[in-house]
Amino acid sequence: MANVLDxxxxxxxxxxxxxxxxxxxxxxxxxxxxxxxxxxxARPYAQMLxxxxxxxxRRTDIYNVHTGKILHPLLIEREEKNVLVIVIAGDKxxxxxxxxxxxxxxxxxxxxxLAKGENIDLEPIGKKAIAFxxxxxxxxxxxxxxxxxxxxxxxxxxxxxxxxxQIEVAAEHPDLLAKTDLKAVSxxxxxxxxxxxxxxxxxxxxVYNEFKSVLVQRIVVEKLLPIAELGxxxxxxxxxxxxxxxxxxxxAAQSEGISVHVPEASEMEEEAKxxxxxxxxxxxxxxxxxxxxxxxxxxxxxxxFHALLESTAAEHAARMxxxxxxxxxxxxxxxxLSLTMNRVRQAAITKEIIEIVSGAAAL
Numbered sequence: 001m002a003n004v005l006d007x008x009x010x011x012x013x014x015x016x017x018x019x020x021x022x023x024x025x026x027x028x029x030x031x032x033x034x035x036x037x038x039x040x041x042a043r044p045y046a047q048m049l050x051x052x053x054x055x056x057x058r059r060t061d062i063y064n065v066h067t068g069k070i071l072h073p074l075l076i077e078r079e080e081k082n083v084l085v086i087v088i089a090g091d092k093x094x095x096x097x098x099x100x101x102x103x104x105x106x107x108x109x110x111x112x113x114l115a116k117g118e119n120i121d122l123e124p125i126g127k128k129a130i131a132f133x134x135x136x137x138x139x140x141x142x143x144x145x146x147x148x149x150x151x152x153x154x155x156x157x158x159x160x161x162x163x164x165x166q167i168e169v170a171a172e173h174p175d176l177l178a179k180t181d182l183k184a185v186s187x188x189x190x191x192x193x194x195x196x197x198x199x200x201x202x203x204x205x206x207v208y209n210e211f212k213s214v215l216v217q218r219i220v221v222e223k224l225l226p227i228a229e230l231g232x233x234x235x236x237x238x239x240x241x242x243x244x245x246x247x248x249x250x251x252a253a254q255s256e257g258i259s260v261h262v263p264e265a266s267e268m269e270e271e272a273k274x275x276x277x278x279x280x281x282x283x284x285x286x287x288x289x290x291x292x293x294x295x296x297x298x299x300x301x302x303x304x305f306h307a308l309l310e311s312t313a314a315e316h317a318a319r320m321x322x323x324x325x326x327x328x329x330x331x332x333x334x335x336x337l338s339l340t341m342n343r344v345r346q347a348a349i350t351k352e353i354i355e356i357v358s359g360a361a362a363l
Contacts, residue, residue: 002340002344003344004341004344004345004348007337007340007341007344008341010337011334011337011338011341014330014333014334014337015330015334017326017330018327018330018331018334021323021326021327021330022323022327024094024319024323025252025256025320025323025324025327026256028316028317028319028320028323029253029256029258029316029320031316032214032258032313032316032317032320033258035309035312035313035316036213036313038180038309038312039211039306039309039310039313042302042305042306042309045302046302046303046306049295049298049299049302050230050231050299051231052295053230053231053295053296053299054230054231056284056291056292056295057230073196073197074193074196074197074225074226074227074296074300075226075227076226077226077228078199078202078226079202080118080202080203081118081119081202082118082119082121082200082201082202083113083118083119083120083121083201083202083203083204083205084121084122084123084170084192084195084201084203084204084205085106085109085110085120085121085122085123085204085205085207086123086124086125086204086205086206086207086224086304087102087103087106087122087123087124087125087126087129087133087207087208088102088125088126088129088177088206088207088208088209088307088308088311089102089103089124089125089126089128089129089132089311090126090127090128090177090311090315091126091127091128091177091178091315092127092128092315092319093128094319094322094323095315095318095319095322096318096319096321096322096325097318098209098314098315098318098319099126099128099129101209101219101239102129102207102208102209102219103129103132104239105207105219105221105237105239106207106221108237109205109207109221109236109237110167114166114167119163119166119167120166120167120168121140121168121169121170121201122137122167122168122169122170123169123170123171123172123173123188124169124172124173125173125176125177125308126173126174126176126177126311127174130172130173130174133169134169134172137165137167137168137169138164138165138168138169139168139169140161140163140168140169140170140171141161141162141163141164142159142160142161142162143159143160143161143162144159144160145159145160161200171191173188176188176308177308177311177312180305180308180309180312182301182305185301185304185305185308186297186301188304189297189300189301189304190297190301192204192224192225192300193225193296193297193300196225196226201225203223203225203226204223204224204225205221205222205223205224205236206220206221206222206224206303206304206307207219207220207221207222208220208222208307208308208310208311209310209311209314209315209318210222210238210307210310210314211310211311211313211314211317212310213259213260213261214249214250214252214253214258214259214260214317215246215249215250215260215261217241217314217317218238218239218240218241219238219239220233220235220237220238220239221235221236221237221238222234222235222236222307223235223236224300224303224304225300227296227299230299245321248321248324248325249317249321251324252320252321252324252325253317253320255324256320
């Protein structure tokens with residue numbers, strides 16, 4: 001059994017750990033508040049964009065009256081042979097099962113697609129997801145070629161994909177979560193759209209943690225492309241948190257004064273919902289083809305951006321819950337070690353008294 005000095009050292013060490021986890025919990029709570037505010041501030045813009053597109057669809061034909069083709073290629077559905085999966089995890093640990101749960105949901109979806117004989121392209125977002133898939137799957141191999149014509153007056157550039165396996169990592173985005181810059185998200189969205197229009201990929205799926213509040217969240221596999229219905233989530237599968245996980249999250253949030261309910265819609269968001277719903281014959285300056293060509297990429301960018309914001313908020317909530325549990329466990333361990341130390345000290349004192357009494361009796 002450890003002596004009193006060893007137990008005191010261990011208690012001091014656990015107390016230091018408790019101070020660290022308590023500070024991490026407070027930091028995560030503050031970051032969670034900011035992440036929720038950012039998500040709420042982005043909602044009116046997303047809602048207005050959806051309403052504009054829905055208004056356009058209601059008042060125009062999505063098919064060209066002359067050619068009979070769909071006005072935008074992102075609405076075209078084809079057989080899914082090459083699937084792009086965007087997995088959004090976290091940049092750091094100490095978040096409980098946040099990263100592993102996202103990885104499990106993605107792996108389950110990937111295995112189901114592999115069973116159908118489909119090729120999978122992965123684009124992990126977040127350092128944890130990148131580190132996991134980088135070890136497990138090979139990177140995509142692209143060969144860039146150029147061919148000269150007309151005595152080198154014209155040059156044709158072409159990028160050829162050499163697929164080495166059924167699953168490949170097409171691209172990595174290590175800094176996208178840390179900055180959550182709309183410009184960087186727009187570049188990612190345009191890259192995905194270009195590949196979809198070239199028929200390099202047939203569908204796009206997002207795997208992320210959908211976060212509405214501390215109490216209302218889940219891991220979803222959402223179909224991003226092709227667009228089936230504007231403004232409607234096309235969820236392929238979802239994983240709900242257990243009741244125990246919800247209770248732990250609620251306790252952690254309440255201890256930091258964070259609301260566990262879904263924030264109410266702002267006045268700006270309510271006004272955005274009303275746009276385009278009135279039975280008014282709008283006159284569009286541009287042709288429907290032009291409007292779809294400019295607004296559809298913005299719609300995809302908004303969807304990805306919103307998923308990043310929600311995943312960031314969910315990561316902070318998971319870290320707040322995990323550090324709250326760690327702080328509580330450290331307190332319980334300190335109590336247990338203190339009780340053990342008192343017993344050891346009491347036993348040592350009792351032993352010394354017995355020795356003194358025995359010595360006195362021997363005299």
